[in-house]
Amino acid sequence: MDRTPPQPRIDDRGPPRVKRWEEQRWLIDNIIRANGIDWDQPRSMYLSAPCGVQGNADFAAIRQRVQKMADIGPAFAATARRREEKARDAQAAGLTVTARDNFFMAAIHWGAAQWPYDENNETNLAYNQRKRECYENYARLSDHRVEATWIPFKDSALPAWFHLPPGFSGGRLPCVIAIPGMDSFKEMAVALYGDRWLSRGIAVLALDGPGQYEAPILEINVSMENWIATGTAVVDWLAERGEIDADRIGVTGNSFGSFFGTIAAANEPRLRACAVVATCLEPGCHTIFEEASPTFKKRFMYMSGYTDEAAFDEFCRTLTWEGHVDRIRCPYLCVAGEAEELSPLECAERLMQELKAPKRLVVYQDSRHSVGNVPAANLGPFPPVLVADWMARRLDGEPFPSERWYVEANGHVVKTPY
Numbered sequence: 001m002d003r004t005p006p007q008p009r010i011d012d013r014g015p016p017r018v019k020r021w022e023e024q025r026w027l028i029d030n031i032i033r034a035n036g037i038d039w040d041q042p043r044s045m046y047l048s049a050p051c052g053v054q055g056n057a058d059f060a061a062i063r064q065r066v067q068k069m070a071d072i073g074p075a076f077a078a079t080a081r082r083r084e085e086k087a088r089d090a091q092a093a094g095l096t097v098t099a100r101d102n103f104f105m106a107a108i109h110w111g112a113a114q115w116p117y118d119e120n121n122e123t124n125l126a127y128n129q130r131k132r133e134c135y136e137n138y139a140r141l142s143d144h145r146v147e148a149t150w151i152p153f154k155d156s157a158l159p160a161w162f163h164l165p166p167g168f169s170g171g172r173l174p175c176v177i178a179i180p181g182m183d184s185f186k187e188m189a190v191a192l193y194g195d196r197w198l199s200r201g202i203a204v205l206a207l208d209g210p211g212q213y214e215a216p217i218l219e220i221n222v223s224m225e226n227w228i229a230t231g232t233a234v235v236d237w238l239a240e241r242g243e244i245d246a247d248r249i250g251v252t253g254n255s256f257g258s259f260f261g262t263i264a265a266a267n268e269p270r271l272r273a274c275a276v277v278a279t280c281l282e283p284g285c286h287t288i289f290e291e292a293s294p295t296f297k298k299r300f301m302y303m304s305g306y307t308d309e310a311a312f313d314e315f316c317r318t319l320t321w322e323g324h325v326d327r328i329r330c331p332y333l334c335v336a337g338e339a340e341e342l343s344p345l346e347c348a349e350r351l352m353q354e355l356k357a358p359k360r361l362v363v364y365q366d367s368r369h370s371v372g373n374v375p376a377a378n379l380g381p382f383p384p385v386l387v388a389d390w391m392a393r394r395l396d397g398e399p400f401p402s403e404r405w406y407v408e409a410n411g412h413v414v415k416t417p418y
Helices: 019-035 043-051 053-065 069-092 096-114 122-141 224-239 256-267 286-291 294-304 309-316 345-354 375-379 383-395
Strands: 146-153 156-163 173-179 203-207 244-254 273-277 332-337 359-364 403-407 413-417
Touching: 019 069, 019 294, 043 053, 043 096, 053 069, 053 096, 069 096, 069 122, 096 122, 122 146, 146 224, 156 224, 173 224, 173 256, 173 383, 203 224, 224 244, 224 256, 244 256, 244 383, 256 273, 273 383, 286 294, 294 309, 332 345, 332 383, 345 359, 359 383
Parallel strands: 173 203, 173 244, 244 273, 273 332, 332 359, 359 403
Antiparallel strands: 146 156, 156 203, 403 413
């Protein structure tokens, strides 16, 4: 975009008021003390994954340090400062690769440090700025081309990072739009080493869509209207890029990104494939907001711009794929856990039944919301690889049968046609 990118602004409304959060705060602290930082989902695992093995020690130390909710932000921020200092020392010594790696890890830790701050206060905005600065430094030193990107969106712009595969020297590439979940962010979308998309020759537009991390501090919040518009805005931008084949653009979404990606695919016919993982597909989202950890509801109220719980509860009624999914015409992949605790599996099953496009539902035995860490995922198709291979083939135009796959604990896949 030609104009100056939108600027974050302090919002003095304070954090969302969530009754269960206020009543159960003592319980959450005790659960964290007993179960650690991964009490609600494997946060430290999915944050560490893009960092590679070098980041393992960071996350081991953070797991030990975090004993209550209030420890999370400071623990990640302290680690981010240490990694940023290492990066600057390495850069001063001419150690480009070491500097690059540490700037990347610092950016991930700054992003993780933002998570507990469900308001646009000075801390959240400062951590976001440090995250951007570190990632920009990583981008300048990266082994592939990375661009800071602003997608024109209404009277503002959506923040993103545009990645081209290492060694790209011309031509037109397929591209995947990567949409994170409610607790993850665009800087995590492409791994420091061995990225699954880039290694398959697929460009990546890593996006913070409406309500996600950097977007709400720019006052771009979750709404059905905003997510209906997002797919078109992003594809418009990609279609203007000389490196991208506009006929081979797909979208993938993880966790709440599964819902956002579905809505985008339903309302942007130029998308050629949609792959969603770790489903949040329950119309109205009752389970995740009323039965799971109250941190989910508090976070999403912030993402959608609400501080009043009653008003947010009314808003939730609008969050549904019903009336949209029948417009999807591109191939659709849904990967879910059999023991999904945040969105009943039956909601994904119903969506797949109503879907008219070529489709595949893959259900992993015994897996919870974050698909993996069970024998079915370890012995059967590895979920991230399954998704990347499926997407690559769809963007190449290869047909496939519409099926339901059930991955058993022994890795065996039982396939049933739709």
